[in-house]
Each structure stands twice: as C-alpha cells, then as structure tokens.
Amino acid sequence: MFTQETADAQAKPEGRPGISIKHKEKDMKILVLNGSPTGENSITLQTVNYIGEFFPDCTFDVLHVGARIRLYENDFSEAKAALEAADLILFCYPVYTFLVPAQLHRFIELMKESGAEIAGKFAAQITTSLHFYDVTAHRFIEGNCADMGLRSLGVLSADMEDLLHEKGQKEALDFWRFVMWSADQEAAAGHAGSPAADPEPDAWVGKLVIVTDLAPEPDESLRAADEAAYEKALLDHAADMPLRGMIRAFRAEAPFKTKVVNLREFPFKGGCLGCFHCASDGTCIYQDGFDEFLRKKIQRADAIVYAYRVKDHSMGYRMKLFDDRQFCNGHRTVTMGRPVGYLVDGDLSAEPNLQMLMEARAQVGGNFLAGIASTGGAEALPAGQIERLARTLAYAVKYEYQPPKNFYGVGGLKIFRDLIWQMQGLMKEDHRFYKAHGFYDFPQKRAGRMLAMYLVGGMMGSKTLQKKIGGKMTEGMLLPYRKVLEKARRKG
Numbered sequence: 001m002f003t004q005e006t007a008d009a010q011a012k013p014e015g016r017p018g019i020s021i022k023h024k025e026k027d028m029k030i031l032v033l034n035g036s037p038t039g040e041n042s043i044t045l046q047t048v049n050y051i052g053e054f055f056p057d058c059t060f061d062v063l064h065v066g067a068r069i070r071l072y073e074n075d076f077s078e079a080k081a082a083l084e085a086a087d088l089i090l091f092c093y094p095v096y097t098f099l100v101p102a103q104l105h106r107f108i109e110l111m112k113e114s115g116a117e118i119a120g121k122f123a124a125q126i127t128t129s130l131h132f133y134d135v136t137a138h139r140f141i142e143g144n145c146a147d148m149g150l151r152s153l154g155v156l157s158a159d160m161e162d163l164l165h166e167k168g169q170k171e172a173l174d175f176w177r178f179v180m181w182s183a184d185q186e187a188a189a190g191h192a193g194s195p196a197a198d199p200e201p202d203a204w205v206g207k208l209v210i211v212t213d214l215a216p217e218p219d220e221s222l223r224a225a226d227e228a229a230y231e232k233a234l235l236d237h238a239a240d241m242p243l244r245g246m247i248r249a250f251r252a253e254a255p256f257k258t259k260v261v262n263l264r265e266f267p268f269k270g271g272c273l274g275c276f277h278c279a280s281d282g283t284c285i286y287q288d289g290f291d292e293f294l295r296k297k298i299q300r301a302d303a304i305v306y307a308y309r310v311k312d313h314s315m316g317y318r319m320k321l322f323d324d325r326q327f328c329n330g331h332r333t334v335t336m337g338r339p340v341g342y343l344v345d346g347d348l349s350a351e352p353n354l355q356m357l358m359e360a361r362a363q364v365g366g367n368f369l370a371g372i373a374s375t376g377g378a379e380a381l382p383a384g385q386i387e388r389l390a391r392t393l394a395y396a397v398k399y400e401y402q403p404p405k406n407f408y409g410v411g412g413l414k415i416f417r418d419l420i421w422q423m424q425g426l427m428k429e430d431h432r433f434y435k436a437h438g439f440y441d442f443p444q445k446r447a448g449r450m451l452a453m454y455l456v457g458g459m460m461g462s463k464t465l466q467k468k469i470g471g472k473m474t475e476g477m478l479l480p481y482r483k484v485l486e487k488a489r490r491k492g
C-alpha cells in the first residue's frame, strides 16, 4: 500500500523540516495507456517500469494501445473493462509531431465512443520527447481528459535520456510521489476535517510573498479637490474587491508567514529604459531603491504568489512595470527551485495568451507552477481552488518539488544560453551565473554521442546491415535503460 512514509523513505531524502504531510493509506490501480508504437520497447514505458520498482503497492496494468490499435478498433471491450476498473489512467507516450502518436489519438476517439464510465477518475501523463512542442501534446490530453470528466493530476515531461541520469530518475520518483499526494488531496476534498487535510495549520512552512496591484481606498479629502478623480478611485477600489477577497482567503488557508507587497505603494521612477546599465553589475540606473526592494523583500521568499485582476488581456500595467524592472537581474533565474502560484480575478478560459505567459514565465524561471486559482469571471470565490493552491505550494516548498522543464523552459533557456554566450563581454553577471549553474550545455560538448551517431549512421548506410539491424534499433536503444532498471530492481 502506498504511504507517504514509504515514498519518503524510498524515493526521496528528507524533506525540509516544518509541516508534516499526512497521507491516507490506499491502494491505487493504475491503467497505463502506452501510446508508443514500439510497445514493450518504448523508452517512455521504461519510466513507468522504473517508478513501479519504487512504489510496489501501486498496481500498473499496461495496455499497449500504440502497438495494438487495430486490435482495439476491432474489439474495445477489454479496454473498456480495464478503463472502468482503474483508479488512475496514466497516459504514457512519446510526443509525435506536436501531439501524441496517431495510434493513441485513435484510441482516445475509441475511448470517447465506447461510453466507458470513467468520469471522476484520476489521470496523469508521462511523456518522453526532445521537448519540441511537448506542451501542445500535454494540452491535447488534458483537454480530452476534461471532456471525459477525468481529473488531471499532472504531467512528467521527460527528455528521452532523462532516465539514464540520476537527476531524471529522481524527477520521475518525485513526480509519482506528487501524483499520489495530489490524488489523496483530491479524494479528501469535500470531506471537511479529513485526516488527509494537510498541512497542519499551525506549522509554518516558510515565508511567502504575495505580489499584487491593488487600488487603495480613496481619501475623502480628494472628493472636494477633484470629484471626477474621486469617483474613478472609488470604482477602481470596488473593482479590486474580489481580488482582495481572494488574497484574504488565501492568507487564511496558507501555512506560510505571508506578506502582501502592493506595487502601488512602491515609488517606481519609471519603466525599464533598456539602457544596459545593469549588465555588468546588476544595478539599475534609476535610484528608486527597486533593486534592493526586489532582492530583500521579494526574492528571499520561499514561494511567491502573484495576484492580479485581468485588465486589457494582461496582468495590468503595474505588474508589467514590475516584470520589466526585474531586468536588473538580467537573464539570471535567481529564484529557480522556488514555487510560484497565481490568484487571478477574471475569466482565464478567455485568455489563452495569459495562461501561456504564466506557465512560460514559471518554466523559464525554473519555478514550479503550483497552480492558478481564478474566479472565472464569476462573483463567488473559488474556495476549493485557493485551498488547493495553498497546499500545493506548501508541498512544493517542503519537498523542494521541481519537475523537469517542458518546451517553454527548455526552449526559452536555449535561446538565452546562446545569447549570453555571445554577449558574455557585456552581460558579465549573466555569464558568471550561466557558467556557475552549468547552463552552457552546448551540443558540441557531447563528442561521444556525436561519434556514436556517426557509427550507427554508417552502419545504416549499408543495405545488408540495415536489413539486419533495422528492426532491432528500438531494442538496441533500450539497452542502457535496461541497466538502469536492473539496478533499480536490486535497490527495490
């Protein structure tokens, strides 16, 4: 049976001291939909096999939907029964051309047509790829899960080689532990006072800063001086009331020492001028104290929540001003490893660009996006969402949860890596940071891999050898993964 203690002992070294994350003990039946056409030889499937070695109390049943799609097209009854028997449906697939392999795409059509009773079950995703548009594949699955009433718990977007390295192995186990924890949280939601309702409210996890832009209550004295300005200020203040309510509710839920930083109260001298004064030593040309304010009052927090009201399809002018002024940090991801969250008053379903922006910012910054609680444009506060966000942030801080980056993070940092390399003479602080953190992972450094590819390429150039090895390529590629699994088996 899965318990947090088991996972702690097996999958993860001690988390940060602080709250205890309680778990309800329960069995979990997982149905793995292996979407890779390579079936048993799928690299992605090896990650699931690896996880299985460390969580022996989770049952993983696999349907090779990618390799056997014709079979399911002829008869879906076995698949339907398996789907209905599962607690959690795990979509395990390689990213194929911006989406999932066509075979898995077809299986989803069949799933929907089958009328299988799966609404309310959990879903998760494990993918491998080169991170080239993995996000579009993930959104495709999430969208279809929502159509079928499945509750998505998360995505592990691994590089195809991740499992061969310690970091990738740890990320896989951390991810599964997070999925199990999230499932417990979801199951406990609605059962007030449930023992799974952690974290303990009186134990602080750390310090959290809420960065926001709230209109102040207008001063009565303004009324006499400028009636129109007073009326406008009153309207602005009233418009921010739902957001104030969200912040209040979040602070009541969060097991953090929270501090609200209202950007209206900071005396900004202006927006970033793009003067590059900060390039060599990180100090801004403006002398309004922003550098210190940012570094001492915000960046030292264990977690940051941004709270805003959707305005003009954006977070509003002041939040943008704040973002641009952070250029005093250049391209350095100074808060990486620390989670972020959002409280948003507005209908995000109508704002796909804002959603992408929030995810991409977190990805490039190396911050786990713990969640976005939004009013959806309605009057009522989303109580469940706020509670979930607070708990997920607490979990992420306690366990230093940091899943691998997706296309937004990997792609974005490759652009910065190349830029800073070329501009190292000017962007000295960035260059130092990138060197210190191993960001210069240029492909030409991997001479061994390039040589191996020349060898394989040479062999595949011969028609006779191509015939002999062609069909065995995927098996050959699996050899190093098999070694990792054998080692895991011995450990397990």
Ligand SMILES: Cc1cc2nc3c(=O)[nH]c(=O)nc-3n(C[C@H](O)[C@H](O)[C@H](O)COP(=O)(O)O)c2cc1C
Residues within 6 Å of the ligand: 036, 037, 038, 041, 042, 043, 044, 045, 093, 094, 095, 096, 097, 098, 099, 128, 129, 130, 131, 132, 133, 134, 159, 160
């Ligand atoms: C037809 C095809 C399309 C692919 N498209 C993408 C892609 O869009 N993005 C990406 O990052 N990787 C892409 N890949 C690479 C695979 O996602 C990657 O090799 C994956 O790890 C294979 O996993 P598997 O062994 O489980 O099938 C593609 C591979 C193939 C064969």
